[in-house]
Amino acid sequence: MVENKNIFEIKDFNIYYGHFMAVKSVTLNIEAHKITAIIGPSGCGKSTLLRSLNRMNDLIINSWVEGQALFHGVDIYHKDTDVIELRRRVGMVFQKPNPFPSSVYENVTYGPRIRGIKKKSQLDETVEKALVRADLWKEVKDKLNESGMSLSGGQMQRLCIARSLAQEPEVLLFDEPTSALDPISTTNIENLLQELQKTVTIVIVTHNMQQAARVSDFTAFMYLGEMIEFGETDTLFVNPQNKLTEEYITGRFG
Amino acid sequence: MAVFDEELGNLKGKILNLGSMVEVAVRDSVCSLVERNSDLAKEVIEKDHLINALEVGIDEECVRLIALRQPMARDLRFITTAMKITTDLERMGDLAVNIAERAIEMNEEPLLKPYVNIPKMAEITQEMVRDALDAFVRGCTKLPYEVIKRDDEVDELTAKNFSELLAFMIRDPKIIPVAVKRTYVAKYLERIADHATNIAEMVIYMCKGKIVRHMESPEP
Numbered sequence: 272m273v274e275n276k277n278i279f280e281i282k283d284f285n286i287y288y289g290h291f292m293a294v295k296s297v298t299l300n301i302e303a304h305k306i307t308a309i310i311g312p313s314g315c316g317k318s319t320l321l322r323s324l325n326r327m328n329d330l331i332i333n334s335w336v337e338g339q340a341l342f343h344g345v346d347i348y349h350k351d352t353d354v355i356e357l358r359r360r361v362g363m364v365f366q367k368p369n370p371f372p373s374s375v376y377e378n379v380t381y382g383p384r385i386r387g388i389k390k391k392s393q394l395d396e397t398v399e400k401a402l403v404r405a406d407l408w409k410e411v412k413d414k415l416n417e418s419g420m421s422l423s424g425g426q427m428q429r430l431c432i433a434r435s436l437a438q439e440p441e442v443l444l445f446d447e448p449t450s451a452l453d454p455i456s457t458t459n460i461e462n463l464l465q466e467l468q469k470t471v472t473i474v475i476v477t478h479n480m481q482q483a484a485r486v487s488d489f490t491a492f493m494y495l496g497e498m499i500e501f502g503e504t505d506t507l508f509v510n511p512q513n514k515l516t517e518e519y520i521t522g523r524f525g
Numbered sequence: 526m527a528v529f530d531e532e533l534g535n536l537k538g539k540i541l542n543l544g545s546m547v548e549v550a551v552r553d554s555v556c557s558l559v560e561r562n563s564d565l566a567k568e569v570i571e572k573d574h575l576i577n578a579l580e581v582g583i584d585e586e587c588v589r590l591i592a593l594r595q596p597m598a599r600d601l602r603f604i605t606t607a608m609k610i611t612t613d614l615e616r617m618g619d620l621a622v623n624i625a626e627r628a629i630e631m632n633e634e635p636l637l638k639p640y641v642n643i644p645k646m647a648e649i650t651q652e653m654v655r656d657a658l659d660a661f662v663r664g665c666t667k668l669p670y671e672v673i674k675r676d677d678e679v680d681e682l683t684a685k686n687f688s689e690l691l692a693f694m695i696r697d698p699k700i701i702p703v704a705v706k707r708t709y710v711a712k713y714l715e716r717i718a719d720h721a722t723n724i725a726e727m728v729i730y731m732c733k734g735k736i737v738r739h740m741e742s743p744e745p
Contacts, residue, residue, distance in 0.1 A: 480597065481595055484597075508597050508598065508601075509597075509598065509601060509602065509734060510598065510602070510733075510734025511598050516598075517598050517599060520597040520598050521596070521597050521598050521599060521600050522529070522597075523530075
């Protein structure tokens with residue numbers, strides 16, 4: 272049997288907030304070990320769609336879904352889904368760096384400790400490995416006991432990535448991960464994404480079209496809750512097929 | 526982005542300006558030969574620096590727009606096309622200078638025989654240049670495809686011109702120096718037609734995002 276390269280298979284998928292339909296009949300496959308970017312104007316439903324992939328929307332009262340959203344062929348929204356386990360396998364990094372108000376070490380070991388890992392040597396190993404993968408180890412290895420909040424913005428964001436990586440996720444969802452960062456920190460995160468791609472699948476929501484163009488393999492353009500165009504990033508930015516996409520990416524929208 | 530649209534409009538204007546300067550250079554260079562008017566030939570040679578300066582200016586403008594506006598999609602294709610066709614136009618200007626240089630030399634010599642193939646080639650070539658530029662302005666039409674097709678006519682005339690002159694040269698080796706220059710002129714025109722073809726191919730890319738270079742007779 273050929274291995275299915277699509278880690279997520281979304282089909283005719285709707286997301287509602289009460290009566291408001293935020294995502295309309297979206298069909299989209301996310302390929303493993305690729306970076307998929309979702310772009311579109313504010314309110315187009317891109318973050319809503321992203322958050323549905325690890326059921327972060329469950330936390331929003333009145334939100335509900337229709338249609339199919341499969342992770343490894345299994346319905347994400349099935350009543351038997353272990354949501355905690357889903358969120359371990361599908362991690363998330365947000366726009367504003369949000370380390371816990373505790374040490375760098377505790378930030379990274381939080382997840383593993385919750386999962387019951389207590390052995391110091393194992394936790395030490397996890398911390399080093401996650402921080403190395405997040406390209407932060409060299410900068411913080413001598414201040415693991417200092418507060419995560421004392422780091423710079425870019426370092427805090429990489430700490431949040433390390434915290435997610437300590438959970439050994441298969442997928443990382445990024446919601447505007449660099450919009451609060453300066454250009455150098457942004458480049459660091461973008462380089463990191465390309466490195467992480469070897470081991471995890473990445474979905475990133477970004478307002479920065481150049482960022483989508485720089486880092487992603489595939490790009491989805493959403494507008495008013497609909498998926499207008501989805502394709503290889505090279506094609507979408509050079510020769511988009513849909514007029515709305517063309518207008519949006521050339522800055523002639525509305 | 527009204528400012529950007531204006532900048533793109535200005536860029537297009539500059540390219541058309543360059544295009545018409547090149548059209549004049551090609552026309553005058555052929556005239557200077559056929560009408561044996563060496564003053565006109567000198568004028569073509571003297572004016573070439575204007576073409577070069579405009580080419581450089583357009584290139585700089587394109588680089589500036591890429592850096593400052595980060596163009597995407599059709600804007601990106603327009604600007605990359607602009608950069609490439611500017612190079613083609615500048616080369617056409619150089620070839621017009623080459624024709625003018627040969628004209629000055631050949632006008633010193635007695636007329637070998639009336640010019641027949643060269644004016645024909647020049648006519649088709651100039652039409653190709655004009656149509657390629659029209660296509661650039663008007664965008665998606667059949668015009669660029671027609672330009673590409675016409676290149677074959679010019680190639681055939683180049684070959685015909687060469688074999689005719691070869692027969693002359695075999696019969697009378699004394700005429701070789703001037704006959705060879707005639708084959709050069711035909712070759713220059715053939716190269717100009719090739720550059721017009723390049724422009725037409727780039728216009729198709731600009732409109733459709735499809736690369737048709739190195740394809741046998743592309744269809745719309």
